[in-house]
Amino acid sequence: MSSVKRGLINVEFLHIIPFILFWLYYSGIPHLLWGYSDGESDRIRQIVLGLAYLVALFCHVFNPLVIKNLLYIKAYLLVVFYAILSILWAYAINQVFINAVHHIGLVLTLNCAVYFLLKRPEVNVFKWFFVFSLIVMMLSVFLSVLVPHVGHHVSQRWSGVYAHPNTLGLFSFFAFWSASFYFVMIPDVKVRLLCVVLALLAFVNLFFANSVTSIISCIILLLFIQFFNVKELSLSLREGYFLFAGMIFALFFTIVLVALIFPGLDVASTFFSVSGRDENLTGRTYLWILAFELIEKKFLLGWGFDSLRYFNHVNLINYNQFHNGYLDIMVKGGVVGICVFLGFVCFFLKKLYQFRGIKPVYYKAFIAFFFVVAIVNITESSFLRIGHFFWFFISFIYFYVSIILIKGPRL
Numbered sequence: 001m002s003s004v005k006r007g008l009i010n011v012e013f014l015h016i017i018p019f020i021l022f023w024l025y026y027s028g029i030p031h032l033l034w035g036y037s038d039g040e041s042d043r044i045r046q047i048v049l050g051l052a053y054l055v056a057l058f059c060h061v062f063n064p065l066v067i068k069n070l071l072y073i074k075a076y077l078l079v080v081f082y083a084i085l086s087i088l089w090a091y092a093i094n095q096v097f098i099n100a101v102h103h104i105g106l107v108l109t110l111n112c113a114v115y116f117l118l119k120r121p122e123v124n125v126f127k128w129f130f131v132f133s134l135i136v137m138m139l140s141v142f143l144s145v146l147v148p149h150v151g152h153h154v155s156q157r158w159s160g161v162y163a164h165p166n167t168l169g170l171f172s173f174f175a176f177w178s179a180s181f182y183f184v185m186i187p188d189v190k191v192r193l194l195c196v197v198l199a200l201l202a203f204v205n206l207f208f209a210n211s212v213t214s215i216i217s218c219i220i221l222l223l224f225i226q227f228f229n230v231k232e233l234s235l236s237l238r239e240g241y242f243l244f245a246g247m248i249f250a251l252f253f254t255i256v257l258v259a260l261i262f263p264g265l266d267v268a269s270t271f272f273s274v275s276g277r278d279e280n281l282t283g284r285t286y287l288w289i290l291a292f293e294l295i296e297k298k299f300l301l302g303w304g305f306d307s308l309r310y311f312n313h314v315n316l317i318n319y320n321q322f323h324n325g326y327l328d329i330m331v332k333g334g335v336v337g338i339c340v341f342l343g344f345v346c347f348f349l350k351k352l353y354q355f356r357g358i359k360p361v362y363y364k365a366f367i368a369f370f371f372v373v374a375i376v377n378i379t380e381s382s383f384l385r386i387g388h389f390f391w392f393f394i395s396f397i398y399f400y401v402s403i404i405l406i407k408g409p410r411l
Contacts, residue, residue, distance in 0.1 A: 012119055015059050015066070018052035019113035023132055025049060026171075026389050028161035029139075032150070045387060053105030056112045066115045070107075072402045075347035076395065080107065082333060082340050083305040083384060090304020099305055102386045110399040118403065125400075126365070130182045130198065133175035136161060137201035140168055144208065158208035169211020170389060173372075175202040176218050180225060181365035213380055217372050224368040291327040295334070302334030305384070321385065325377030329384060341383065345374075348398055355401045366397045 024030065025048045034044055060066050070077065080103045087096040117123055140160025143151030151158060157165040176199055183195035206215055294303060303310055308321070308331070322328050330338050348370070356363035373390050377383055382390035 011063075012116060014055065015063075015112040015116040018056040018059075018109040019116075021048055021052035021055075022109060022392065023128075025052075026392070027132065027136055028167075028171075031163060032143075032161050049102070049105065049387075052109050053101070056105065056108035059112045059115075060108055063115075066111055069111050069115060069403050072406050073107075073111075073399055075344045076398055076402075077107070079340055079344045079384070080104070082337060086302070086304035086306070086333065086337075089301055090306040090310075092304075092306035092309035095306040095309050096304055099307065099386050106392065106395060110396050111403075113396070114399050114403045117400070124185070126178060126182045126185055126362075129174075129178040130195070133171070133178045133202070134194070134198050136171055137175050137198060137205055140205050141201060144205075157210050158205060160205060160209075165209040166211045166213065168205055168209045169214030172202040172205040172209065172211070173214045173217045173221070174389070174393075175199075176206075177221055177365070177369055177372075180221070181361060181368075185361050213376060217376050220372050220375055221368060224371065287322045288324060288327060291322040291324070291331050294331050295327075298334060300334045300336060302330065302332045302337050305332045307386070308332075321381035323379055323381055325381040325383040325385075328381045332384075351398070351401045351405060354405055358404065366401065370394060370397065 025045065030044045030048055083103060084096065084100040087093055087100070090096045117125065140151065140158070140162075144158040144160055145151070151160050153159040153163075153165050155165070158168060159165045160168045162168045162171070179195045179198040179202065183192050186192065186195075202218075206218065322331060326338065329341050333340070349367075352363060352367050352370070355366075373382060373394060376390075382388045383394075385391050
């Protein structure tokens, strides 16, 4: 009997292996060991994520209980289906197929992970996020300070375990987010002290990486924490829908107010000069103009989810995003694609709102993360981006919340 139990435990543990491999990939450690070049990066992704996909597929083939959970994530599957369906009109059919493999692999991986977490309701996934962030932040500071030829970018900004400072900034934001909410979850003094240490490490990495987008993300997160009051949150679904629009209006109102008080001040020039950036957002506005031109040509269905291969072929450049997540989806999927995605967002917010009675602190953390990413996607693109950490984590939140709502314990 005991051997049978041990066997079941081992089989169940196999379901979390693909999820762990994803976190290993995002830790930057494989790239640190084998190189950051494009060729090496692709090879690492193929090996690490390919192994994750195979293990996840094995779990689905031999455990029909896992497959049943796919019934609870229909809105997500619809988005993925539309992206794959674009193979019918995309320029680079082979790239759509490759992206489809990654999308399906991610679905299988996250489904397995949530199945495992359902079997282990005592597991606090924020502890995993915290430990991951602490390791990455400590290692990045170590490399940037003591091994600068590894931890510094060619621009002399810190990049830590990653190839680019902006990637370090992204994970520094994630570390700050996980430290903030893990601090609230665990009342233990030692744990809270470690949370403060992690937040300080994240701030140091952010500062020396000089990742403006990630710094702004942390400021927005702090505003969310203040708005939610962390301990007692009573946000209606309607308020959730209008929160994003309200923050954008507040930003616009502030800019107009400054312009009225200081009529001789060039607000845009002053802001960008202070932040050390140029007025066209480091070339972003030029890309947005090109994106609108492409949208006009194929307004209904878009150009297909082929990583902008047609755009790169015509312009003889190599871009994989337009630095705006919403324009990206419009270019690739047209008005149908953006409507499908916004439908997914509505389902996402609805499920998050329903989830608040089950795990209130998780709810606060997840909705704060989502809205920050939604705002950041105005100047960066992560929605439906293959391999992007933000899309991976947003997808995990949706799977976790959707399946736990139906099958999980009521805490």
